[in-house]
Amino acid sequence: MSKKATKKKSRKGIINTVNLIYAVLLIACVIGMIASGAKNNFGNLDTTEDVIWNYLKKEGFTDYSIAGMIGCWTIETHCDPGSIEGDYLPNFPSREKIMKDMNGYCICYLFPYYKRKNLRISRNAYMSHGEYYPGIGIMQLTGPRAYELIHFNRKTKTIDENVYNSDWNSIELQLDFMLHYDRSEEFWESYKKIKPKAGENEEETVKRATEEFFSSYEMPGNHETKYLEPRQESAFNAYKKAVYLVEGEEK
Numbered sequence: 001m002s003k004k005a006t007k008k009k010s011r012k013g014i015i016n017t018v019n020l021i022y023a024v025l026l027i028a029c030v031i032g033m034i035a036s037g038a039k040n041n042f043g044n045l046d047t048t049e050d051v052i053w054n055y056l057k058k059e060g061f062t063d064y065s066i067a068g069m070i071g072c073w074t075i076e077t078h079c080d081p082g083s084i085e086g087d088y089l090p091n092f093p094s095r096e097k098i099m100k101d102m103n104g105y106c107i108c109y110l111f112p113y114y115k116r117k118n119l120r121i122s123r124n125a126y127m128s129h130g131e132y133y134p135g136i137g138i139m140q141l142t143g144p145r146a147y148e149l150i151h152f153n154r155k156t157k158t159i160d161e162n163v164y165n166s167d168w169n170s171i172e173l174q175l176d177f178m179l180h181y182d183r184s185e186e187f188w189e190s191y192k193k194i195k196p197k198a199g200e201n202e203e204e205t206v207k208r209a210t211e212e213f214f215s216s217y218e219m220p221g222n223h224e225t226k227y228l229e230p231r232q233e234s235a236f237n238a239y240k241k242a243v244y245l246v247e248g249e250e251k
Contacts, residue, residue, distance in 0.1 A: 048079045048138075048171055053242055055175050061192040063243055064202075068194070068209030071235020072218050073138045082169035085135035085142070086110045098134075099166075102146075106132035137174045139218070145182065152177045183217060191216075203236050210235040 049070055056066045070079065077083035084098055089109060098105045106126055114121050126132040126143045133146035141149050150168050153160040157180045165173060179188055191212060196205040210232045215223050 048081060049074075049238060051171050052079070052138075052175065055172065056192075059179060059192065062194055063239060064196070064205045064209045065192050065194040065213075067206045067235045067239035067242070068211075068213045069235075070238045071206075071210045071231045071233075072214050074234045074238065075231045076140055076218070077138050079138055081138050081171040081174055083135075083137060083140065085140055086113065089113055102133050103131035106134055110134055136168060138171065139174065139178065141182075148181065149174065149177050152181060157181055187216070202239070206236045206239045207232040 052070060052073075053066055056069070073079045082095065084095060086092060086105075086109060091109065093105065093109065111121075111123065111132075123132070124143075126134065128144040128147035133143050135142040136146050137149065148159050150165050151159050151161055151163050152165060152173070153163045154173065154176055159181075167173060191209075194205065194209045194212070196202065200208075211223070211228055214228055214231055219227065
């Protein structure tokens with residue numbers, strides 16, 4: 001066999017080997033995607049929404065009640081657990097800088113902005129232990145509740161001044177705090193079981209769950225349509241994505 005034929009055969013063998021490796025990797029990726037889909041039935045939701053949905057399902061919440069919560073948080077913070085009140089400010093400092101001095105951020109940035117915009121707020125609502133705390137996390141916990149999240153002991157489910165959660169932006173931490181400290185067990189046991197009433201369709205149930213969460217947890221006593229309706233629409237969109245859609249198509 002000539003050197004030219006040998007070189008050609010060698011090159012062909014290398015190409016075949018590369019193609020084989022590519023095929024194996026492709027198969028591995030497909031298997032991984034299938035395995036991921038089997039583990040998680042809510043892959044059409046955004047990553048954080050997906051974590052929220054699975055976490056709350058394990059806690060016994062119905063699809064309707066979870067959708068209501070996600071609907072509220074999507075409008076409030078785009079379901080961003082690292083959200084800090086005022087992140088829309090034109091001169092918004094870095095999150096790292098704010099974390100070092102939340103009190104200073106409120107005094108020098110947040111409150112002056114609200115004053116310029118003639119927005120009335122209660123500074124007392126931001127005060128806890130002698131300092132101001134802006135709304136933080138997907139729930140925009142403010143003042144005392146922000147302080148409690150930062151000092152929440154996940155093991156004892158209590159507030160511990162010796163604990164400092166620098167990872168307060170963890171969605172799991174925020175959900176743990178919400179369920180095991182921020183509201184009574186009776187409230188959650190009632191809310192998590194929301195299901196359709198007689199003659200009520202799925203959309204109506206989701207909207208009812210959204211209103212209950214909005215007026216009882218997010219903004220207690222508030223039933224204003226301008227705040228509620230966008231949350232209800234967002235909640236039903238999340239419900240449809242999680243329950244009915246697979247890769248953008250109906251089941």
